[in-house]
Amino acid sequence: MTELFCVGCGRFLFNWDGKALAYTCHCGATMLAKIDPMKAKGTDEELKHVLTSASLLGYLAGQRKDLPHIEYYLGTSNAINPLKTKVRELLKRLGSRSQSDCPVCKANVRRNPN
Numbered sequence: 725m726t727e728l729f730c731v732g733c734g735r736f737l738f739n740w741d742g743k744a745l746a747y748t749c750h751c752g753a754t755m756l757a758k759i760d761p762m763k764a765k766g767t768d769e770e771l772k773h774v775l776t777s778a779s780l781l782g783y784l785a786g787q788r789k790d791l792p793h794i795e796y797y798l799g800t801s802n803a804i805n806p807l808k809t810k811v812r813e814l815l816k817r818l819g820s821r822s823q824s825d826c827p828v829c830k831a832n833v834r835r836n837p838n
Contacts, residue, residue, distance in 0.1 A: 731755040731774060731808050732799035734762045745775070753799030757807060766806030774811060791820035793829070 725739040732753025748754050757764075758773040776797070794815050798808060823829045 726758050727760075728756045728758065728775070729760050729762075730799070730801075731757050731761050731797075731805075731811055733801035733803040734760070734805045734808070736760070749799060751799035751801035751803075752795065753797065753801070755797045755811060759807070761805040761807035764805060764807035764810075766810040768810075770807055771810060771814065774807070791815065791818060793823045793826060794820050795823055 725741055728737045728740045728747075729735065730737055730749040730751060730753050732749055732755065733751040735749070737747070737749065737756065745756075747756060749756075754776075756775045757770075758775070759770060764770050794812060797815060797820070798812060
């Protein structure tokens with residue numbers, strides 16, 4: 725069994741048996757880690773311990789033209805940890821952006837303030 729943690733908020737989630745997994749944390753994050761993000765150093769080596777979603781894998785394989793917003797992967801928690809920072813930097817380099825930086829999202833918020 726492997727301990728799984730949320731990259732977005734850093735909390736321990738559950739022990740994983742290595743079988744197929746689809747999970748979204750209460751903070752909205754879909755990226756999980758096999759190491760404790762709160763104890764991580766934020767190194768490139770630690771990225772290999774991050775479990776990601778099919779949307780990122782599809783993008784990397786050339787099956788998607790764009791990436792979902794960063795919040796899709798890391799949720800909306802204000803928690804800060806070195807692994808989350810490293811993953812956020814990677815997502816930005818790949819072309820993902822935050823909802824607050826997206827012109828379409830900004831326009832939708834202006835049209836629908838509720």
